[in-house]
Amino acid sequence: MHLDLHPDFKGTSQGEQARHLLSACVHCGFCLATCPTYLDNRDERDSPRGRIYLIKQLLETGQASARTHTHLDRCLGCRSCETTCPSGMQYGQLLDLGRELMEHRAPRPATQTGGRWLLRRAIANRRLFSSALRLGQLLRPLLPRFLRDQIPPRVHPGALPTRVHARKMLLLEGCVQSAATPLTNAAARRVFDRLGISLVAAPRAGCCGALNHHMAAHPDALQDIRRNIDAWWPAIEAGAEAIVTTATGCGSMLADYGRLLAADEAYADRARRVSELARDAAQVLLDEDLEALGAAARERVAVHTPCSLQHALQQPQLITGLLTRAGFELVPAPDSHLCCGSAGSYSILQPALAKRLRQRKLEALETNAPELIATANVGCQLHLQAGASVPVVHWLQLLDPA
Numbered sequence: 001m002h003l004d005l006h007p008d009f010k011g012t013s014q015g016e017q018a019r020h021l022l023s024a025c026v027h028c029g030f031c032l033a034t035c036p037t038y039l040d041n042r043d044e045r046d047s048p049r050g051r052i053y054l055i056k057q058l059l060e061t062g063q064a065s066a067r068t069h070t071h072l073d074r075c076l077g078c079r080s081c082e083t084t085c086p087s088g089m090q091y092g093q094l095l096d097l098g099r100e101l102m103e104h105r106a107p108r109p110a111t112q113t114g115g116r117w118l119l120r121r122a123i124a125n126r127r128l129f130s131s132a133l134r135l136g137q138l139l140r141p142l143l144p145r146f147l148r149d150q151i152p153p154r155v156h157p158g159a160l161p162t163r164v165h166a167r168k169m170l171l172l173e174g175c176v177q178s179a180a181t182p183l184t185n186a187a188a189r190r191v192f193d194r195l196g197i198s199l200v201a202a203p204r205a206g207c208c209g210a211l212n213h214h215m216a217a218h219p220d221a222l223q224d225i226r227r228n229i230d231a232w233w234p235a236i237e238a239g240a241e242a243i244v245t246t247a248t249g250c251g252s253m254l255a256d257y258g259r260l261l262a263a264d265e266a267y268a269d270r271a272r273r274v275s276e277l278a279r280d281a282a283q284v285l286l287d288e289d290l291e292a293l294g295a296a297a298r299e300r301v302a303v304h305t306p307c308s309l310q311h312a313l314q315q316p317q318l319i320t321g322l323l324t325r326a327g328f329e330l331v332p333a334p335d336s337h338l339c340c341g342s343a344g345s346y347s348i349l350q351p352a353l354a355k356r357l358r359q360r361k362l363e364a365l366e367t368n369a370p371e372l373i374a375t376a377n378v379g380c381q382l383h384l385q386a387g388a389s390v391p392v393v394h395w396l397q398l399l400d401p402a
């Protein structure tokens, strides 16, 4: 695709990056068939190709309207289109770039900007999010059903291991996950302990930066990334084997740290090292002796592989492969490539569309009557659980010796 840059973008790093990215697209439209938003409304502007044209138009004219915001906001960022594209289009990078330009070229109404700022602050700040969640959990019995379903009940994570092993890995506890689904990281600590590995959290590490990054707040995202690198670096220098993530959305963000800080002389090398060390918990377990876990495989399980795992990290079989090896009976679910509608803050900002996508996903997951649905990302877990007729768990809970 040829790009005739507007003078404002000529010679800028964003303009040159966009030219490079857009040159891969050959307009073929293959990506339309696997785009959840296009399948929902059949509007070309809500397809990958349509959004690529909207971003191109912005880069060529220097102008954009509120309609462009609408169609870019409706994009899940699921990157299913990247998996389908025969031409190697890196749509996710173009979307991030387009969204950032849009915030400057077509400012949102003040109420929308303020709402998005509040949302980013409330979710990414672990203490603030925990307090808000606790309040919601206290009021839960008094709330109407549709609101109650959005708030996960309070659960006790159980006893944590106290042994200290010679093998050590860092654990990214995350922002939402540690408060909303505390069983996941507790299960990870117990499973790894059983395998002779201590998972250690760095207290100063926090949100991986994905929330800010995907909401076009790039300077804030870079601040998150630098803070995490600083927090992890002493343990990395002391020989931590890996940085383990238990939410695939965070894992795909860590994999990008090296690229995002490539131009930052002070952090580039360390950011690249962090990306090299980042591992989803399932990737680590695949190299270990799973029999040592003695997991009791009783239930029929349907697996929902998050988009961040199958399209961003390109590991579509990771969870199914691991659970099969651990002895679980997995039931097939059609359209496994399609997003469930969670997509970070998407289910809050685009509730109607997110709900339709969830409905479609749950129909597929429940086709073969599973007793449980297992997934690998906190956002998908909470979003699916709000509409599912069976429990939705993190796969680590299935292997948890507790």
Ligand code: SF4
Binding pocket: 024, 025, 026, 027, 028, 029, 030, 031, 032, 048, 049, 081, 084, 085, 086, 087, 088, 089
């Ligand atoms: S499949 Fe790839 S090359 Fe074809 S229109 Fe979509 S992004 Fe462009």
Ligand code: SF4
Binding pocket: 034, 035, 036, 037, 038, 046, 047, 048, 051, 074, 075, 076, 077, 078, 079, 080, 081, 082, 091
């Ligand atoms: S990222 Fe997902 S929703 Fe967005 S254009 Fe690609 S396939 Fe469609």
